[in-house]
Amino acid sequence: MAMDSRGSGASGPLLPWLRWSGTGLAAGAAVASVLAATSSGLAAYYARMIVIPNRRREDLEILAVAGAAGERRVVLPATAETTVPGRYALYVAGGTKRALIGDVLSLDGSTVTRAVTGGDEAALAAATRGWWSGDIIADPSEIGLAHEDVQIGTPAGLAPAWRIDPDDTRTAEATTWVIGIHGRGARRSETLRGAAVMHRLGYTMLAIAYRNDGEAPRADGGRYGLGGTEWRDVDAAIAFALDHGAERIVLLGYSMGGAVALQTVAQSTWADRIGALVLDAPVVNWTDVLGYQARLNRVPDSIGQFSQLMISHSAGRAVTGLVAPVDLKSMDWVSRADNLRTPTLIIHSVDDDFVPAGPSEELARRNPEFVRFVPFEAARHTKEWNVDPERWEAVVADWLPTALQASDPAPR
Template identity: 30%
Template sequence: MRKFAKILLVLVVVMGLLFYVGGGWYFSSVFKTDALETAPWPQYYETEVVSFGGAVVTLKEGAHPDEELMDPGVFGLEWSDGYGQLGPFVENDGTLVTREYAPVSGTNPAPGTLADVEATAFPSDPAVLGRTWQTVEYESELGPMEAWQVDGDGSTWAIMVHGKGAGMDEGMRMLSTLSAANLPTLMISYRNDPNQPADPSGFYQYGQTEWRDLDAAIDYAGSQGADDLLLVGFSTGAAIILSYLEQVPDAPSVTGLIFDSPNIDFGATVDYNASQRTLPGIGTKLPQSLTSVAKLLATWRFGVDWEAINYINENLRPIPTLVFHGTGDLTVPIETSLRLAAARPETTRLVEVAGAHHVGSWNANPRQYVLQVAEFLTSLDL
């Protein structure tokens, strides 16, 4: 009996090792694909325009679910030769969705048109906001990088840094919000973006190398007359900004920071996303212990330094900071922003937006977003 118990114990230990090593290896590979590889988010033009009535449009979802179509708030509708904004629901029977509609640019959508519903809410053209702009290049250590330079008044420049998988147009909602201040604005691309130089590692680095591109963009802005900076980061763009502020202690004058859904402790983000997953073939929740093993293997296999990409630390500088974070964010936990606000309570204002998804606070409540940004700019004398 004692011998049998020993054999059983050995089997349990072996099975446990197989579970954690095999499962950890599998999920570290999932992490590599989902988090480190650098492909942009796909865009599907599959939502069909069923009818168009001037101030309303009726749409039918395509093969790929379009969560923005079913979300309340303000979203963009883009097709091959036009762009509009979707507003409140008029009718939704679960198959056809009718929403208020406002044209932005191009032609009106004809029945049968295939479109994409997107959170960006504006086309990739600052001119639709009445702003004069041009595509420029700034010189980084890896070579020239593209940016949109939007004209404005004064020597305080806004520099916008988009999140992973997004593009420069992620800043269009903020640009519309900042338009009243008419700040000169630089909306930058950086390494691993489409048609831009790749990071030598081949991976996304969550601020550990991308900060150098922001540094180069700031040098460019200085050459164009920028004396002070308002740095704006969306999701992982906030991590790039905080990494820059860590790495460049003698940085030019940074007047303020605006973050939207800041992904500034990527280890916590991985834990949060893993908590929403289930074990393949079993259906039970992924245990935190397995996530921890997968993260250890990611360090060994891919060189991920989890401590380095947690920017909520003693290096945080006391710069006036406005943070938006949606309570419905399933990508970056709102607890990250709560920790940031707790770490620098004297300089940080956190706006929790009810129901908003990741980088979706403007979409959920544009009026509140605009008012909060306007108050923040006033406090900075901008």
Template identity: 25%
Template sequence: MIWTLFWLLVLAAVGFGNHFTKVALFPETWTHEDARERELKDQPLELEYYEVLEKKPFEVTSQHGYPLRGILIETPGSTRTMIFVHGITYNLYGGVKYLKMFHEWGYNIVLYDQPNHGKSGGDVTTFGYYEKLDLAQIVDYVVVKLGSHQEIGLHGESMGAATALQHGILDSRIAFIISDCSFDTAFNEFKYRLKVEKHLPAFPVLYIASFFSYLKTGVFFSAMNPLKAVSKLKLPVLWIHGLADAYTPCAQTKTLYDAHPGFKHLYLVEGATHAKAYQVDPQKYREVVASFIEAIEEKKKGGI
């Protein structure tokens, strides 16, 4: 009887671990049409601003052979470009609410669909592990299209922030990063979600799921690790997180902030849930970003 119960528990853990892997790494994603409707409801003025701009669709090929598709909004003569990296299940519309401020400041704008999202190819999501390499292809496109003199900033939201942070230590062409509500490690995020949503402990489910992840993608959960990257990251980073975020706890950004050895600023937003810091106070968000960029420029002038 005891052994029967034991093996039933083992089989249940294996089954749920496999299920968790499928849900996490092969998520259902938003279409462009549905994402547009969401932005129309949440940020109508920002969407209206975006939709009248001249947009140039582009496609590049990732290192893994699938297409990455996006949009370039060019500001003639500009030497500054912002690349927006959206969160899990969403698509390039995730950057729409943020782009107005940068466009008004004279930046070129790049929005793109991460792999396995939107109109891009790919069939798996690895929380920044492979995505950080795909982002290199987007940066390559900017350099080829607009010139190697471009000052390139990354704005990432949620998993997009994790992607940008993991990419930052690999690419000397990046000038700064704005990280909005990133997780510190995929394992910690999964552990938290498993506890909140299923009331289950990390052991043994996440360890089994991590093994299935390796079998399916070649990547253990432990390798999906912005915190490890941030500890070596010398780029300036603006850290943003909502204090009411119940999806990815604000403590994870605080951990990242503490580990970051480079120039940094922390902006925590009262009342903001996950990825809603801009929506709570757009003007303050804009002011904080402007101040951060101005501080970077001042440091450059000072030779620091």
């Protein structure tokens, strides 16, 4: 669709021609109507993309797999993701199999060769495509943590969670429960990258599933509420923790899980029991993120803004399938910075190309009393731990006990 210099729709340049002809006016009105319908259709499509849970696509070509077991290496296209140092997973066979990927061995400009460090190497050798992920821990036992499979009674139904107890459950620290909240399109295993440090600190952890994530029940028409509905499942997890001995709560949120955590603090019955937030690459302003994503996908500003209107207005429900509109304004924590009174640690890479770090940094600048922003470099979205797990864990271990001591909510 043609655009003028301001990025508005193509109907603008038609106006001088329409003034001169009645015939032109009728034809122009028809063209404008088609353009309006097209814009509306594109906006509707983009709005649905935002709120409908998506399945991961095998969008990464596997060029070659070589070497014997224990010395295997994989050759991939050199991309902004595959060339970053760190530890990753390469999911194949529709996401049912996973190989663990380690160091960069060579880089020639168009391809990168990396070490294969474990996982299902046979499935990797048989695959031609897969997807790249920072989610490298399938369950707590992979990092040596004993766990219990539990069910959380959420408003959407029973949702699975892993309960990971500390080695000594008799300590005061054990009454602090960390609730791991994964991001959009991810599962509870995403939060296990934070489990080891929480275990060393002596805390109990719940890594939870929530509505519409593929593990928990389907609800709300199968649509994401971008935090506006999912927080209720976190609220149920808090109630579960309190019923099982918790005295204070830490919310550990990744990406959209950060938005869910912030909505929980704002709306939960148990907000006074939440002692701290640890947020990794969080969405602290959906309007900013959606605008950025629209530009990244070359969606015209007018269509991107129209799609946000469809999501946030009741009139858009017929198009989006949302049970209720999403209150994007309430999710702008940069504008609401003064309302955040819970100690919050934000870890966010300045090289995040999916949820830019700018709003996280600005939130901390506006609310230095309660928010600490720690920038990482090189890491892509929610992969700060993958690039530098020692630093990630050190930042959390240095900040969290002190923050909890300062907040110290009194038990009911």
